[in-house]
Amino acid sequence: MAYHTTIYLFVFLPIVMVIYQITKKSRRLLVLLASSYFFYFSFSQFLLFYLLFSTVIIYFGGLGLSRINRKYLTSLPSHEDKKQLKQTTRRKKKCVLMGIILFHVIGIIIYKYRLFLSDNINTIFTQLTINSSISYVRMMIPLGISFFSLQAISYIVDIYFGKIEAEKRLSKVALYLAFFPTVMEGPITKYDEISDQITAGENISYKNLTNGAKRIIWGMFKKIVIADRAYIFVAMIFGNLATYTGVFIIVGTLLYTLQLYAEFSGSIDIVIGTAEIFGIKLPENFKRPFFSRSVAEFWRRWHISLGRWLKDYIFYPVSLSKTVKKISKFFKGKISKILVRMIASLVALFFVWLANGLWHGPRWSYIFYGMYYFALISAALLFEPVIVKLLKKIGVRRDAPYWKAFQWLRTFILVNIGMLIFRADGLKASYTLFINIFTNFDLSVLWNGQILQIGLDIYDFWVLGIGMVILIFVSKLQEDGMKIREKINSWWWLYRVLFYYGAILAIIIFGAYGSGYRIVELIYAGF
């Protein structure tokens, strides 16, 4: 029952909407919670208990932290005892916090990294000629474990640092973790940004319903028409390493970038549209990433909620930690001042990108993918002053259009190399693909018909091309500040209706679904 399926859009969602609307305002939270658990159960069956367990742990953990705080504030010891009490309080709070974080990290390791770890241990055994091996135990992975675990950690850390108060209603914490539109693919929300909205129990208004539906239609267009069509070509290229070289790999990588963006941002559109129907405004997860002129900017616009989480819960804690401060102090006077200032950022960035790679899954290529971006962003940080000086010296204006175009192209190429690493089936495969780009490089395959022998005919390429133009056009309008849905709402009703019919028909006719097409599961649901 993924977000783009008929059963979600035409059965599950309408039923939830009807029950929600006819229920008393104060009980609507429970309707959303029950629907969320039903949604979760339909995927993960009894692994729902893991989600429930996580909910109970952060709920009581949060209350526990509050209690420890209250106890500290209400006791009035002498000055000496106060110091002692402060330390004891801090230690107790830390114990609760670390216990909850460890529970979620161990949960992720057991469910997601078990095979990866046993595989690597077996490889080491083989290398050392140890005649022993760890057997695989196949287990289902709880749906969205990587998403709701991060939300759970953010909830408890925010209480620890006093940013939010511990929630007294269990149902509210439960819905925060399990909310069906976000539990599968995010966006990873913070408790304080949606807690009031999910309990408000707003009526489903005509405005919210139509605006949500528009966002869902746009998401479906991206997923079904663009992403699932691009998938056909991408799967052939990345699935047959020995067969395709040169231009084929370049086209395959570009189409994968298109597929991943259209699919992930498309499903987030469906998610945000769904929440909007219930009057809940979720944070955006994408902000036209392919308009970026640097890799760092790209990551501020791509999977924004993950980036924000990593910044808040890894970057800042690491860069402000005592150990990092000690390292910076150690280098003071030994290396240049600029470098000393950068040490904290670089160490924190290393952990951010390591976590980013690991978060995506149990593969060396994901870890390498994280390190690739760590290297690029660190290099940009380190060389920025040199480049500024150099550009000044050779008279290149940083706001000149040609320089901006160069920056855009450079970023686009670097991001696509990252996509190749990300999509390839392992590190060795990404290396082979990268090297093979320079083998049999023949541009004529683009017009001699060979490119049309890989699952997509000329009409499919036309659909992809037009879809991409629409995507760029809409993105440009949004980048220029236009609120597209409001603009459409201002049209004469007949134009509006014809536009919606056209959009729905375009998805039905040009969608890559049904016979002759494979069902393409949501990529990020697998993370």
Add this chain to the structure above:
Amino acid sequence: MKKIINNSWSKSIMFIMGILSILLLFSSVFTPPEAALHNGVEKQNLGAIFAEKKNSLEVLFLGDSESYAGFSPLQLWESHGIVSFNCGASSSKVRETYFNLRNVLEEQTPKVIVFETNQIFSKENLMTSLQRELEGIVSKHLPILNYHNHWKNFTGHKVVGKNGEIKADYLKGWRFNDRVKPYSGGNYMRQTEDKEAIQRGEGYYLGLIVKLAKQKNIEIIFVSAPSAKNWTMRKHNRMEAFAAKEGYKYLDLNLSTEQLGIDWKTDTFDEGDHINASGANKVTSYFGNWLKANYTLADYREDLAFVQWNIDLEKCKKTNVCP
């Protein structure tokens, strides 16, 4: 009247009625002519087996990807002159195999069905089954959902001809894959007396397949292709009991991997989930000998009516995609 039109609910209902009318209208334009259909299914989508000569096949392989990865009809032809076809379909369920078999048996009269057992234990949850049923019902009433891809016809590029041309498959349903991604998890057939359960839906359609085969007097052989990631002793025990109860033979190749010469370091392309071309060569070779020893199947290699099979074998060797 104006009040009704401005009402939100009325507007929503009118909008939905409008889109349904448009879809019905477009459905009539997109649906192919009768001649291109077979039992309501577009011929082109039935699969390459419908390009084979009528009543020419003696052995049919059924199942999911474990079937089409493991058993090569062209190798059986080369070694024993057996005419077979592999109808395995990716991630397919027993229900789909049943309906596919019904269609195939209208054109073919096989003596033996080789049923690869992996799909019998596929676990499809209720929502996925509902999704399939729902899509079936909706597309029956709105055929544009089935034939939407025919927009290409209007550009002059014919997706399907009037009589529904079906492209033949010279590999006869087997799929070539020579990638290597080793399995290193050790023994996966640990002794146990337990039996894996067969889900109700899968059991129901399996029963229908057995009934259909008995009606048509076709022998069924249940075979489990080597799959370190999918197969277990619990599944073996269930299949052994089921085959014995129905009076059919059951061959579990997971128990004979050493005899077959399966090396999990070189004979799998996805860490033990499926075997690759090298593994298929070993499996087909072993299974071909076993089949020949246990059943009376004719050798058609010298029969002029089957000359196309030799041409296909040549092509397979030329393109270097034989197991």
